[in-house]
Amino acid sequence: xxxxxxxxxxxxxxxxxxxxxxxxxxxVYDRYSGMVFSVLxxxxxxxxxxxxxxxxxxxxxxxxxxxxxxxxxxxPAWLMVIARNRAISRLRGRNRRxxxxxxxxxxxxxxPWLDNVEQEAARAEMVGKVKAAMxxxxxxxxxxxxxxxxxxxxxxxxxxxxGTPLGTVKTRMRTAIQSLRQLFDDGTARQSGRx
Numbered sequence: 001x002x003x004x005x006x007x008x009x010x011x012x013x014x015x016x017x018x019x020x021x022x023x024x025x026x027x028v029y030d031r032y033s034g035m036v037f038s039v040l041x042x043x044x045x046x047x048x049x050x051x052x053x054x055x056x057x058x059x060x061x062x063x064x065x066x067x068x069x070x071x072x073x074x075x076p077a078w079l080m081v082i083a084r085n086r087a088i089s090r091l092r093g094r095n096r097r098x099x100x101x102x103x104x105x106x107x108x109x110x111x112p113w114l115d116n117v118e119q120e121a122a123r124a125e126m127v128g129k130v131k132a133a134m135x136x137x138x139x140x141x142x143x144x145x146x147x148x149x150x151x152x153x154x155x156x157x158x159x160x161x162x163g164t165p166l167g168t169v170k171t172r173m174r175t176a177i178q179s180l181r182q183l184f185d186d187g188t189a190r191q192s193g194r195x
Contacts (some may be wrong), residue, residue: 011076017065036083043087043152088152141176
């Protein structure tokens with residue numbers, strides 16, 4: 001969704017979702033569902049379960065868009081946190097042995113519903129930004145983010161897995177998330193500055 005060739009800012013889409021504008025929800029889905037789905041598949045290792053969590057997430061956004069607070073972070077970060085939490089909850093309710101026996105991860109960038117080249121390019125650009133930011137992080141920060149967001153571990157589990165004190169894990173996670181948030185906030189500011 002764009003106005004005069006410029007993407008509609010996330011904040012405007014959220015306001016329209018709160019006014020029950022289905023087109024705005026569709027625009028947010030088109031913009032971020034590929035990125036969220038990729039993370040859900042990596043955590044759940046089950047594309048059907050990932051699709052169910054994704055649908056639940058966007059239903060929650062439709063019903064509770066007013067809960068999004070742009071002063072606390074970007075919309076994609078908010079969606080990713082909720083998606084991660086839902087995926088972890090789902091994993092905890094599932095037999096771990098069955099999880100290991102599931103099929104291999106889908107290839108990077110797999111998003112069959114994206115038939116629009118512009119949307120695919122925007123998604124690829126965002127994924128590229130995240131990958132570049134991850135490469136720039138110190139190894140310790142990158143490790144905690146990968147274990148939390150891609151393996152579905154809690155901070156306590158990460159501390160036990162790595163043999164690192166819990167406080168250190170929390171500090172590394174907070175610093176890494178702040179770096180990623182700044183990257184996305186700067187990108188949003190540049191994008192909004194053009195409109």
